[in-house]
Amino acid sequence: MGLLGLCLAPSTLVGLYASGHVGERVRSEATEHLLDVSAQIAGMLDVGMHERWRDMTLVASMINAQGSLDRADDLRDQFETLKRNVPIYAWIGAAETDGRVVASSQRLLEGADVSARPWFRAGTQAPFAGDLHEALLLARTLPPNPNGEPLRFVDIAMPLVRKDGVPLGVLGAHLSWSWANEVAGSVLGRSGGGKPDMDAFVLSREGVVLMGPQDLQGRKLELASVRAGVQGVAKSVQEVWPDGRTYFTAVSPTRGEGDYRGLGWVVLVRRDADATLADVSALQHRILFASLAAALAALMAGWVWAGRLSRPMQALAGAARRLSQGDLATPVPPTRAFAEATSLSASLVRLSMTLDAQRTPAATVEKPVSASREPAAP
Known part of the structure; x- marks a missing residue:
């Protein structure tokens, strides 16, 4: 047993060292993977918003070149074509300077007064991207979400101005928030995620959950990772969440794309630490x-x-x-x-x-024979 122990002890020590080193490496790779996933989602959200920003800029440029909002049918056709090609548009419309909608996709809200809406007021001054909000006017006209969640939109608005500088009104669009879930789901799927212990969140610039598990939506997360993210720092940590469980957490801030400056969103991805440690x-x-x-x-x-x-x-x-x-x-x-x-x-x-x-005699020695004495002569 002593020899057996002497032989096994070095291998055991080497195995313990190797397993400890590998364990630390796996933990490091797990957090790096989460950080990479969060960065991918943040990048895709920026690219998606920039593409929609560019869509609206081009449409606004064409309306400005026309110099009026009188051709409502032509405007409506443009809006319908754009909405058909890019399904995340829930609504596109143009309103005159008094806030009356003159043309829109599917004729929704045509004739309605939107002068009190934040997107319209902001859009009269400059190009505008509005943070996530629930539908108010459209909630009565659009079909409900299949998952039962309230309809929520992100707004983009562009001022409409004639070549001589005379205001025409505002071009506005509501983007369905479901696209953010689709972006996160596609990245998690490609990254081998999508597991029950791996979640993706989108947080506002104040750290409020815009996308994530329903029990956390609308809540402000007071976490070290979130504080880093809202300050524009990408970070991965292991921390205890409000539910008392420990998670590996990674955050990546969105930074905008091109002339779209971003809305300060923070993408957070977490994975249950117990599963990783197991x-x-x-x-x-x-x-x-x-x-x-x-x-x-x-x-x-x-x-x-x-x-x-x-x-x-x-x-x-x-x-x-x-x-x-x-x-x-x-x-x-x-x-x-x-x-x-x-x-x-x-x-x-x-x-x-x-x-x-x-031990053997070198040679055989013969015993001498005595000479016979002859008898004397008589």
Whole structure:
């Protein structure tokens, strides 16, 4: 048991060191992966908003070139074409300077007064992107969400101005917030995520949950990761959430794209730490088991090889012992196990022959015959 422990101890220590190193590496890669996923989602949200911003800029440019909002049918056709090609548009419309909608997709809200809406007021001054909000006027006309959540939109508005600088009104659009969920879902799917213990969030510039689990929507998250994100810092940490559970969390701020300056959204991705650590623990156990198995296999191989080496030597040692006791008839076992054993066997054979020769008379000595005395003559 002492020899076994002596042989297994180094392998166990190496296995423990390797499993610990691998565990730390897996934790690091897990947080890096989350940070990469959050950055991808943030980038795709910026690109998507920039494309919609560009759409509205081009449409506004065409209306400004026409110089009036009188051709309502033509405007409506443009809006319908854009909405058909880009389904995330829930509504596109043009309102005159008094806030009356003169043309819109599907004729929704035509004739309605939108002068009190934030997007209209802001759009009379400059290009505008509005943060997420629930539908008010459109809630009565659009079909409800299949998942039962309230309709929520992001607004884009562009001022309409003639070439001579005379205001024409405002071009506005409501973007369905469902596209953000689709963006997050596509990134999680490509990244091997989409697991029950992996969630994606979109937070406002104040840290309020705009997209995420329903029980957290509308709540402000007071977390170190969120504070870093709203300050424009990408970060990954392990932290305890309000539900008392520990998560690996990564945040990436959106930064805008081109002339779209962004809305200060923060993308957060989290994964349950217990699930990640369970994977690490399983990997560590496999490494330790593999180290012990390799040590045992090496020990068994060494034991077999040692037996092959020791058996010829033991036989030769027995023969040498019997020769030393005077048993010259002892046969010396021949062996070709390895060079040293072969040489020792040959030496013992020569020693046996030498001892045998020394104990045998060199020559046979005949006993002398006495001369017979002849009788005296009478």
